[in-house]
Amino acid sequence: MTTADTETRELQEFRREVADWLAANKPEDPGFLLPQSFMEVGSEQVLDFLREWQYKLWSAGYLGMAWPREYGGGGRPAVYQTIADAEMRKARVPICFNTIGLGWAGPLIIDIGSEEEKARYLKGILSAEDIWCQGFSEPDHGSDLGSAQTRAVRDGDDYLVNGTKIWTTLGNFAKYMILLARTDPNAERRYDGLSYFLAPMTVPGIETRPIQKITGEYGFTETFFTDARIPAACRMGEEGQGWKIAMRTLQYERGAEAGAAGGIAIIPISTQDLLAMAADQQRDGQPVLQDPSSRDQLVQLMIEEKAIRLSDARADIPALCTDYPFSLPLSNKLRTSEWSRRMRQYAVSLQGNAGSRYVGDARAIEGGFWQRAYLNNFSVTIGGGTSQIQANIVGEHILGLPKS
Amino acid sequence: MSNSFLNNLGLEFNDEQAMLLESAQQFCADIRSSGVVRDCLLAEQPYPGEVWQQMVELGWSGVSIAEEFGGSGLGIGSLVPVLEACGKVMLSSPLASTALAAHLLTRCGSKQQKKSYLPRLASGEAACLALLDNHDWGAEEIVTQLIKADDQWRLHGSKPLVMDAPLARLLFVLAQHNGEARFVILERSQLDDGQFAPDTLIDQTKRSASLEFTGTDVSTAQIISHSELAGVLQELHLLGALFTAAEATGSAAFTLDTTVEYLKTRKQFGRLIGSFQALKHPVVDILNDLNHCRSLLYHAATLCNQQSLNNDAEVACRMAKALASDTLVNAADRAVQFHGAMGFTYECDAQLAIRRAQWSQAMFGDAAHHRKRLAALLLDARHEA
Ligand SMILES: Cc1cc2nc3c(=O)[nH]c(=O)nc-3n(C[C@H](O)[C@H](O)[C@H](O)COP(=O)(O)OP(=O)(O)OC[C@H]3O[C@@H](n4cnc5c(N)ncnc54)[C@H](O)[C@@H]3O)c2cc1C
Numbered sequence: 001m002t003t004a005d006t007e008t009r010e011l012q013e014f015r016r017e018v019a020d021w022l023a024a025n026k027p028e029d030p031g032f033l034l035p036q037s038f039m040e041v042g043s044e045q046v047l048d049f050l051r052e053w054q055y056k057l058w059s060a061g062y063l064g065m066a067w068p069r070e071y072g073g074g075g076r077p078a079v080y081q082t083i084a085d086a087e088m089r090k091a092r093v094p095i096c097f098n099t100i101g102l103g104w105a106g107p108l109i110i111d112i113g114s115e116e117e118k119a120r121y122l123k124g125i126l127s128a129e130d131i132w133c134q135g136f137s138e139p140d141h142g143s144d145l146g147s148a149q150t151r152a153v154r155d156g157d158d159y160l161v162n163g164t165k166i167w168t169t170l171g172n173f174a175k176y177m178i179l180l181a182r183t184d185p186n187a188e189r190r191y192d193g194l195s196y197f198l199a200p201m202t203v204p205g206i207e208t209r210p211i212q213k214i215t216g217e218y219g220f221t222e223t224f225f226t227d228a229r230i231p232a233a234c235r236m237g238e239e240g241q242g243w244k245i246a247m248r249t250l251q252y253e254r255g256a257e258a259g260a261a262g263g264i265a266i267i268p269i270s271t272q273d274l275l276a277m278a279a280d281q282q283r284d285g286q287p288v289l290q291d292p293s294s295r296d297q298l299v300q301l302m303i304e305e306k307a308i309r310l311s312d313a314r315a316d317i318p319a320l321c322t323d324y325p326f327s328l329p330l331s332n333k334l335r336t337s338e339w340s341r342r343m344r345q346y347a348v349s350l351q352g353n354a355g356s357r358y359v360g361d362a363r364a365i366e367g368g369f370w371q372r373a374y375l376n377n378f379s380v381t382i383g384g385g386t387s388q389i390q391a392n393i394v395g396e397h398i399l400g401l402p403k404s
Numbered sequence: 405m406s407n408s409f410l411n412n413l414g415l416e417f418n419d420e421q422a423m424l425l426e427s428a429q430q431f432c433a434d435i436r437s438s439g440v441v442r443d444c445l446l447a448e449q450p451y452p453g454e455v456w457q458q459m460v461e462l463g464w465s466g467v468s469i470a471e472e473f474g475g476s477g478l479g480i481g482s483l484v485p486v487l488e489a490c491g492k493v494m495l496s497s498p499l500a501s502t503a504l505a506a507h508l509l510t511r512c513g514s515k516q517q518k519k520s521y522l523p524r525l526a527s528g529e530a531a532c533l534a535l536l537d538n539h540d541w542g543a544e545e546i547v548t549q550l551i552k553a554d555d556q557w558r559l560h561g562s563k564p565l566v567m568d569a570p571l572a573r574l575l576f577v578l579a580q581h582n583g584e585a586r587f588v589i590l591e592r593s594q595l596d597d598g599q600f601a602p603d604t605l606i607d608q609t610k611r612s613a614s615l616e617f618t619g620t621d622v623s624t625a626q627i628i629s630h631s632e633l634a635g636v637l638q639e640l641h642l643l644g645a646l647f648t649a650a651e652a653t654g655s656a657a658f659t660l661d662t663t664v665e666y667l668k669t670r671k672q673f674g675r676l677i678g679s680f681q682a683l684k685h686p687v688v689d690i691l692n693d694l695n696h697c698r699s700l701l702y703h704a705a706t707l708c709n710q711q712s713l714n715n716d717a718e719v720a721c722r723m724a725k726a727l728a729s730d731t732l733v734n735a736a737d738r739a740v741q742f743h744g745a746m747g748f749t750y751e752c753d754a755q756l757a758i759r760r761a762q763w764s765q766a767m768f769g770d771a772a773h774h775r776k777r778l779a780a781l782l783l784d785a786r787h788e789a
Binding site: 270275296298299300302304308310313317319323327328331332392399400401402403 | 409425668678688689695696723
């Protein structure tokens with residue numbers, strides 16, 4: 001028996017163990033609407049439910065499995081978390097909502113943070129005791145993040161922060177924020193005037209105002225800073241390195257850099273779900289799955305889905321990525337979010353007249369799941385860099401085309 | 405309900421295949437700089453003959469032929485990266501046709517037929533497959549007949565657009581005898597010039613001919629008859645689609661590179677035209693399509709290296725061809741447009757691309773043809789399972 005065999009057996013056993021645990025511990029339907037993603041947590045009720053779930057998952061050892069043991073992680077190879085995540089998706093358990101900590105701030109702190117930062121922040125991220133948010137976007141500066149104007153002025157051991165951030169997911173629940181602010185308005189390059197903070201949200205002078213979203217709930221806030229005192233010790237890196245660290249954060253956010261603690265951040269929806277819904281729909285008095293034009297549309301979506309999944313797998317085999325070697329993750333992220341948007345809108349259209357109902361209508365197909373899923377999908381084609389910006393990045397960095 | 409096709413993410417690439425790919429990329433780089441493809445566009449002779457000889461010397465004609473018959477016994481999917489590399493420099497050759505003929509012999513040939521013909525294919529005698537009786541890849545009926553009269557087998561019928569016929573020494577002709585599929589192995593010398601009409605193709609790197617077989621005598625030893633022939637015929641269609649997809653994917657990469665190069669050098673309004681998003685974003689779309697084509701392609705190649713083609717392999721081949729056809733058609737269409745009037749010239753390489761795209765989409769079934777069959781495989785199976 002080779003080692004590979006033993007490992008495989010060990011992993012198989014682990015897979016079974018997770019599946020059993022999930023089957024026994026999957027929470028009951030709480031009777032209120034659960035979010036499809038971490039960007040849809042709009043009430044205390046939902047928050048408490050998800051917090052308890054994440055805590056349970058972490059306590060059982062299925063979250064942060066590859067993070068260092070001394071900071072609350074499992075210290076195991078990443079493959080264990082990959083397996084646990086796959087089983088979570090399969091079992092359709094609720095999401096792990098503390099994504100900005102689990103997926104972005106956490107890996108960032110592990111990779112470039114100080115010992116002190118690791119000791120202070122990591123465990124609370126995993127246990128869901130400390131919720132994190134991200135303060136990058138501003139009302140006047142979204143895609144053009146490098147022009148962010150929120151000011152941080154050094155004042156003794158603190159910085160005095162003034163300005164407004166917006167679209168702050170989980171802003172009204174968060175204890176910490178990864179904050180991008182301008183420390184030097186006179187820097188020659190505007191990027192060089194920015195600094196990065198692991199900022200407490202609890203100090204006086206920070207106020208959040210929930211914003212109602214297209215879906216109806218309140219998942220993000222506008223966040224106002226008025227002479228908020230952020231200790232200088234909370235600055236990450238040197239003054240002027242904010243842009244570099246923010247770009248690194250986006251690498252985690254866009255999945256181009258590994259290290260996330262795990263858990264499901266966004267409920268995956270596949271064409272298999274679409275087919276299950278479509279099987280009951282009619283067109284011209286016939287089942288939709290027998291309608292030639294619908295069939296062709298469905299197959300196109302399925303081809304694209306298969307190509308997306310294969311491309312993820314191919315990215316791990318360098319010999320099969322010799323052309324534009326770095327293009328695959330970027331290009332696939334763009335494709336995945338856009339495909340998903342089209343697929344979900346198509347699902348609404350397949351419902352015929354019933355497609356006009358929405359969440360809250362007892363007769364809406366699957367409780368309005370697809371309508372909500374379609375609207376929610378714009379969070380991935382806009383948030384974290386819009387599809388148009390992603391296309392610019394691929395065109396300029398991968399194909400070497402001149403800047404727009 | 406089965407969704408194994410979705411979860412089957414098989415992608416394998418072994419050392420032998422890696423070596424093959426490397427030599428193919430090296431070879432094709434030389435081809436590109438030699439300009440031989442352009443030289444042959446309007447030439448009388450079919451394909452650069454010495455180039456085919458070099459391909460044979462590299463062992464490509466025998467890649468999937470068993471070692472006992474002079475080949476190297478790799479899976480037939482191993483040819484996919486080679487054909488992709490050729491597509492990327494717009495190099496045409498009888499490689500795919502010859503490999504399909506070898507597959508037919510391997511699966512359905514008699515012992516004697518394997519012994520007589522496979523070594524000839526491995527050593528570089530080109531072959532072609534005469535499959536269609538008309539222009540419809542979806543037609544199931546075989547019109548050309550194999551008739552026995554007065555103790556003599558004879559062919560009756562004709563085949564249009566037989567790819568690679570002008571270079572082929574051996575022709576594998578699909579016919580029916582009393583409604584059952586047969587292949588007839590003809591020597592080129594059995595056809596006289598009157599039976600052989602070269603076609604003028606939109607893709608000038610390709611060569612084909614329309615053939616008249618009526619009255620051609622055939623010996624029993626030349627007839628391939630096998631209980632699994634109908635299934636293998638289906639495999640030939642799928643592998644043909646896969647090989648065409650491989651070449652089309654390579655050609656889409658050629659097209660993308662050609663366009664990107666122009667976008668980085670041509671200036672208007674004082675700016676490089678690649679800075680205009682109206683051009684930049686569609687080109688990024690093409691790259692994204694191309695990435696998907698490659699993923700589907702290598703997956704299909706992996707599955708086709710297994711012994712007989714299963715359901716998942718069929719799904720994979722059809723997906724690869726459907727996407728590669730659409731991708732190349734779009735990439736080439738945009739390549740012409742994004743070159744302005746330069747793109748309208750014979751000199752511009754965009755012409756190679758757009759002509760290849762029209763040829764390639766038709767070959768072994770266009771995108772809609774394959775999606776229709778995928779619908780049956782992916783949507784109807786759900787109810788039966
Ligand atoms: C659900 C959701 C959650 C979010 N959560 C957070 C969060 O937690 N923290 C945070 O900091 N931010 C968050 N965001 C904000 C997000 O990062 C920004 O919305 C995004 O960067 C785009 O900025 P904008 O909204 O200002 O759009 P704009 O930049 O104003 O863009 C408007 C339109 O112009 C296009 N455009 C802009 N520039 C170009 C260009 N150069 N070329 C071509 N097209 C261009 C865009 O693609 C878009 O279509 C969230 C957004 C959403 C939707």
